[in-house]
Structures are given as C-alpha cells and as structure tokens.
Amino acid sequence: MREMLRLFLSVVIFSALAGGLLTALQNSTKDRIEYQQLLFVKGPAIMEILDGCTNDPLIDRFKLQDGETERSFFIGKFDGKPDTVAFETYGGGFGGDIGVMVAVNVETDKIVGIGVTTHSETPGIGSRAKTDKAFSRQFQGLDIAQTFKVKSDGGKVDAISGATVSSKGVATAVDAAGQIYQRLKSEIVKKMQA
Template sequence: MFSTISRNAYLLAAFAVVCTGSIAIVNEFTQPIIAQQEQKALLRTLNQLIPADLYDNDIVASCFMVTDKNLLGSAEPQHAFIAKKDNRPVALMLKTSTMRGYAGRINLVVGIYADARIAGVRVLHHSETPGLGDRIQTNKSDWIYSFNDKSYEESQESRWEVKKNGGDFDAFTGATITPRAVVFAVKDALIYFQKNKKTLFKHEATCGESL
C-alpha cells in the first residue's frame, strides 16, 4: 500500500512539473505577441486623442516615464508620450490612474495640447459596474468626450466636479462615484502638466522600445 501511495505521489509531482513547464514555455512564446498587440492597441488609442495629421514623429518611440503619487494616482512610474510636428511639441499623452472608482482602480490616458487644453481622454482599464459606471467607455456613451478642449484654472476649481455638486460634468444615474473619480483624475493630470510643462517637452525617450 505504501508503495502505491508513493508511486501516485511521484506521478502527481511529475504531472505538476510538466504542467508548470508547459505553462512557462507557452508564456515565453506568447508574451512578445501579447506585448506587440498591446502596443498596437495603445497606438490606436493615442491616435484617437491626437489626429495623425497633427504630428509627424513616432509617438510610441517618444515614450518616457514620470512619477507623481498625488497627481497621477500611483507611486509607480507612468508612461508619457510626446507628439511633435516639425520637431515642435504638439501635445503630451499621459497615462494616469485613480483608486476612487466604485470598484477600485481606473486607468486612463489623457491627451493634453501644448497650450494646456485637453485633446481627449480615454479609459484604458476599469472594473466599474456594467450598465452604470462603464459609461466612461466610448462604446457605452459619449460622456468621455465632454473633456475635449477643457482646461484647468485654479480660480475655477469648482467647475471640475459633477453637475450635482456644482461642476461642469454630467453624473450617471445611479453611479456618481465613477464619473467624479474620472473628473478628479483628469483635473490632476492637467495640474501635473501645468507644473511640469517645460521639462516634460524636453524629456528624452527612455521606454519606447520596451513597450
């Protein structure tokens, strides 16, 4: 009986090793493909924020990392991208996030023109409630487009709120937390841009090849 148990234990251990090895091999081969697809998806998103005819550089290759726990929603470095035309800065695309969503973290990319107007905002990832908070997605509603051409002035801080709290932005019926979280995150991204504009547009690319 003992030998039977031992044999079964060895078989299970061998099976576990084979499975683990197979997963590692599959992951090794699929990781570059996944990364390539993510890069293509990112470029499509960036082109939604900044029309392709407004810049002539390789946006993805212009990537560099920035960090600001308070204004960019995380202590982890965030990606930033520069769009240029004839070597002059046109806009900055800045990844940011917030933990203020109803279901936790919401990841965004905010496009900001050189004159500090918003070119556009897109949600990259969220876990908000389907049918309610997911209206931050472009395929669910046009709400996210309400940021276009907006700018931030400290004297008009109160406008960066949902309308039920006296601001400029619509809330969702039954889901005020989600839009408010996005509004605050976009506002903070604008503040970060204004504080760091001079250095941001002079930043050297450091991560474009590894996206």
C-alpha cells in the first residue's frame, strides 16, 4: 500500500512540474508565436491588400474588444497618414470557416481590398477564392456599409464558377466586416490617431 502511495505522489509531483514548465514555456513564447502567425498566415493577405503603404502594418497594429471577442486591427499609412485599417472576419465555406482580411479607408468608408487568409476549401475549386484576383477585385471601392451577397442570393457579387459556397462564405465574411466596422469605427479612428 505504501508503494502505491509513493508512486501516486511521484506521478502527481511530476505532472505538476511538467504542467508548470509547459505553462511557463507557452507564456514566454506567446508573443513570438503570434507574430509568426501574423507574418506567415495573415501577413501575405495584409501586405497584398495594403500594397503601397509606407509603414509595416504587422508592427503598427492594435486590439479592440468587440463584445467577448478581441479583434486585431492593422494600420496602413498612405502619403504619411494612417487612413486605412485591415482586420479579419470569417464566413462559412464548403470545408469550414474562411478567414478574410478586409481593408477599409476610414475617411471614405470604402473597401481598399480583401484577401483570404485561411480556408479548408477543395483544392483547385473553392480554394480559388484565395487566388482568383478578379473575384477579390470586385469588392474594391465598394461602401463597407452595404450588404454583400452573391448574385444567386440576390446580391451583386459574382460567384466563382463551381465554388458558389466558397464565394458565399467570402461575401458573408465581408458583410460581417461591415457590421464590425460600423460598430467600432469611432474606437478604430481614436486608436489610429493615437
């Protein structure tokens, strides 16, 4: 009986030490992991839609609380002034959620560009939502406050042939971005001017 108690205590102590070490390791690498994810997962879409900005939007960023969700915003400076903000939203696609980065000019409330960050869509079909530039370009210059739907649902967005569900997912994400932007615009502008 004594041996079992010793074994039990040894396992408990080892587990507590291992858990503590793993927690300390996670806390010490948290910021670096977040930056790596920004750089390699979201960064390409951010840099593409904020092409021509004079700053590094991956560094010039801030977070805002939106209800229970903390959102990251990336600032784009053009002609020396911060007038564009990019942030990520999600829409349901064929294979799961589609992450979409949406950039908005805060002076005109117009979409500067969109870019798909993450998806689980079918390669060569739904995945074209990320690579088809003509599909992405149709959002440029549109007012962020309008409703975004594909034409088959009564909207104005041309769906990618064979990838209607993926196209709907992107349109849904851009529509959600409009709602978030309208809700947080005053806070966004304050943070950008700080």
